[in-house]
Amino acid sequence: MARASEQSAPSLARGEPEPPPDIFDAQALDLEFWLKPRTIEVYRPASNERAKLLYWRDGEIIDSAYQDLCHLLRDVNGKETARIDPKLFETLWGTQAFVQRYGIDTPLEILSGYRTPASNNKLREAGVPAARQSLHIEGRAADIRLANLNSEVLGGLVKSFRQGGVGFYYRAGARGGWIHADTGLKRTWKG
Numbered sequence: 001m002a003r004a005s006e007q008s009a010p011s012l013a014r015g016e017p018e019p020p021p022d023i024f025d026a027q028a029l030d031l032e033f034w035l036k037p038r039t040i041e042v043y044r045p046a047s048n049e050r051a052k053l054l055y056w057r058d059g060e061i062i063d064s065a066y067q068d069l070c071h072l073l074r075d076v077n078g079k080e081t082a083r084i085d086p087k088l089f090e091t092l093w094g095t096q097a098f099v100q101r102y103g104i105d106t107p108l109e110i111l112s113g114y115r116t117p118a119s120n121n122k123l124r125e126a127g128v129p130a131a132r133q134s135l136h137i138e139g140r141a142a143d144i145r146l147a148n149l150n151s152e153v154l155g156g157l158v159k160s161f162r163q164g165g166v167g168f169y170y171r172a173g174a175r176g177g178w179i180h181a182d183t184g185l186k187r188t189w190k191g
Contacts, residue, residue, distance in 0.1 A: 073113025141182035
């Protein structure tokens with residue numbers, strides 16, 4: 001995996017500060033990490049909901065927790081819930097569980113999960129970066145943030161799972177940007 005400083009060379013030419021080095025790399029994980037029970041803690045700012053759910057144990061998804069997670073990742077604007085790709089939950093859980101090993105024990109903020117086609121079109125019309133054929137519409141994408149973790153480092157970690165696409169969305173301000181994670185083709189972009 002390329003280091004964050006190598007990935008952002010064009011921004012350095014513009015005089016922007018260099019991001020912190022990559023300290024997280026999912027490829028360093030052993031099999032034991034992936035065999036333990038999976039509890040994910042999420043916060044959904046748009047609906048002010050929080051949950052901490054054990055959703056996978058002994059090689060199987062716990063259906064009631066999976067349904068709760070699908071509800072948390074629902075389209076809060078269109079008020080519709082859809083089935084979320086279980087592989088997406090693997091990436092989200094893996095991200096949170098990995099950083100917990102380094103003392104970062106905060107809920108994963110879900111800024112956007114499933115979107116209805118109508119909600120996706122409204123975002124596009126409002127000038128928000130949303131693809132016409134967004135994987136959010138298929139329940140295969142989430143926009144996430146972790147408090148106290150630089151977006152460049154978070155995106156590098158998500159990318160190191162090699163499970164799909166990773167988009168880096170940088171924004172100024174106290175809350176900063178976010179990372180798009182999906183279970184589509186392996187690709188990266190900046191928006």
